[in-house]
Amino acid sequence: MLTDIAVLGAGMHPWGKWGRSFVAYGVAAARAALADAGLDWREVPSVVGADTVRGGYPGYVAGASFARALGWQGARVTSVYAACASGAQAIGTARAQILAGLADVVLVVGADAAPKGFFAPAGGERPDDPDWLRFRVLGATNPAYFGLYARRRMALYGDTPEDFARVKVKNAAAGALNPLARYRKAVSADDVAASPVVADPLRLLDICATSDGGAALVLSSMAFARRHGHPDPVRIRAVSTVTPEYPRTVLDLPDIATDAMVGHGVADRPFRPFRASIARAAYEEAGIGPEDLSLAEVYDLSTALELEWYEDLGLCPAGHGAALVRNGVTALGGRVPVNPSGGLASFGEAVPAQAIAQVCELTWQLRGAAGDRQVPGARAGITANQGLFGHGSAVVAVR
Amino acid sequence: MTRARRPVVPGWFTDDTDPDGAFRLLGTRCTACAAVFFPREDDGCRNPYCPGGGELAETPLSRRGRVWSYTDGRYRPPAPYVSDPDTPWEPYTLVAVELAAEGMVVLGQAAPGVRPSELAVGAEVELVPGVLHEDAEHVWTTWHWRPVATDAREAAC
Ligand SMILES: [Zn+2]
Numbered sequence: 001m002l003t004d005i006a007v008l009g010a011g012m013h014p015w016g017k018w019g020r021s022f023v024a025y026g027v028a029a030a031r032a033a034l035a036d037a038g039l040d041w042r043e044v045p046s047v048v049g050a051d052t053v054r055g056g057y058p059g060y061v062a063g064a065s066f067a068r069a070l071g072w073q074g075a076r077v078t079s080v081y082a083a084c085a086s087g088a089q090a091i092g093t094a095r096a097q098i099l100a101g102l103a104d105v106v107l108v109v110g111a112d113a114a115p116k117g118f119f120a121p122a123g124g125e126r127p128d129d130p131d132w133l134r135f136r137v138l139g140a141t142n143p144a145y146f147g148l149y150a151r152r153r154m155a156l157y158g159d160t161p162e163d164f165a166r167v168k169v170k171n172a173a174a175g176a177l178n179p180l181a182r183y184r185k186a187v188s189a190d191d192v193a194a195s196p197v198v199a200d201p202l203r204l205l206d207i208c209a210t211s212d213g214g215a216a217l218v219l220s221s222m223a224f225a226r227r228h229g230h231p232d233p234v235r236i237r238a239v240s241t242v243t244p245e246y247p248r249t250v251l252d253l254p255d256i257a258t259d260a261m262v263g264h265g266v267a268d269r270p271f272r273p274f275r276a277s278i279a280r281a282a283y284e285e286a287g288i289g290p291e292d293l294s295l296a297e298v299y300d301l302s303t304a305l306e307l308e309w310y311e312d313l314g315l316c317p318a319g320h321g322a323a324l325v326r327n328g329v330t331a332l333g334g335r336v337p338v339n340p341s342g343g344l345a346s347f348g349e350a351v352p353a354q355a356i357a358q359v360c361e362l363t364w365q366l367r368g369a370a371g372d373r374q375v376p377g378a379r380a381g382i383t384a385n386q387g388l389f390g391h392g393s394a395v396v397a398v399r
Numbered sequence: 400m401t402r403a404r405r406p407v408v409p410g411w412f413t414d415d416t417d418p419d420g421a422f423r424l425l426g427t428r429c430t431a432c433a434a435v436f437f438p439r440e441d442d443g444c445r446n447p448y449c450p451g452g453g454e455l456a457e458t459p460l461s462r463r464g465r466v467w468s469y470t471d472g473r474y475r476p477p478a479p480y481v482s483d484p485d486t487p488w489e490p491y492t493l494v495a496v497e498l499a500a501e502g503m504v505v506l507g508q509a510a511p512g513v514r515p516s517e518l519a520v521g522a523e524v525e526l527v528p529g530v531l532h533e534d535a536e537h538v539w540t541t542w543h544w545r546p547v548a549t550d551a552r553e554a555a556c
Contacts, residue, residue, distance in 0.1 A: 136408075152467065
């Protein structure tokens, strides 16, 4: 297919709290991806970095930081910021360069050393920033939004806190099999129930931690892959980076209100929630549907949010997400495992790295190289996440 | 000496010394397409289907709505939320409220003392003036959502 590009190499730095700089994690991941691809850094004509953010301020130009640490060699350099979608935008940028013939092989890197506790905006009086406003006016943290979604699912669909806990139990079981994960211990439903409430009805073990980590990919044209001894590589077939469609009628981070459903032309529009539109754009570009998936990696910022992704990815109708996790459909060994890596539940958030890490997991799964957490015969996978301020992110990879 | 009352953000709601029933959130409405924005949008209409040529006029929002969802904050939020680190953290409740006329959901803190156990998705709530925090010079005012008492609701029917 015309839009396919090859994944020649994937690499990660283990997630955790390591106390080092984001550059160190990114360089370790980059070297691992280059070694996996069998390429020397000096042979790579382009590097794309997913920017890291500290305290809400994009103070680090990631592409150049990684290029400097690997050794300046005159590569084309790009840095992208799209909050949690930064990694997907970095992959999308690399793909565009490859398909346009600007570079035949590109290194993509994302890494972060995240602060402890709640993510918070930068200081100062900044009332033009919706992220600053929601903290200043309401004290509304990210878990508060996750709590709102969870409580609404309980009211609309009859989901229970036990259903949410099942997601954590499932992802922790998968993460225990992943040597790159930060948390590698099984978690029981009782453990979740015994953890303190953070934002009603969600508990500490329903919500992902912040973490340090790094992930990198070496991407190339199909012709370059063949020339360099990769006759049948994992292929990226779609990268979705769409915005929401107006009116956005589901309250979402970091907004204090939704768009109004009144207004000229608005009532005539089909209503499509943002997360569902991210997935739809990826499926349309890839020419596949949810029935073709062997696995999915989704952003499980909270356990309840993972259930929404099942529905938005089309794995089941709206309101049926809890039934999938109850029936083991999305567990390792189920029909379509979700977060076989262990997900954010096992990794924690290292924002610019995570969307790249999701594609690393697809790569290893589609190669049949995922070890104890391998999804047998995996042929197609999707990643999905959503970047603050309206950045969509999904990648489809096939073998 | 009385401290000056100041809205936490200027222009988002009416004078908080008005009687409860007159207190309103203030948004803007596009005169060309009727889209409503809150927080107020003054730079230009954001409806991509707007025929254009309109103005953004200040508009008060509905003062009653129904609970879309709710949660609370059991841990102290970081700055710029203002709280005294030397006092024990008192959780507060957050309510997202669906306003029927605007077709819009607006988040806010619940009135002091309202716990999640007193709320339900679909329950009716009303807007009331509230105080976010106080410092040496100012009383910083905000809006709160308060459950509509059952008998008040019956009286309104
Ligand atoms: Zn308009």
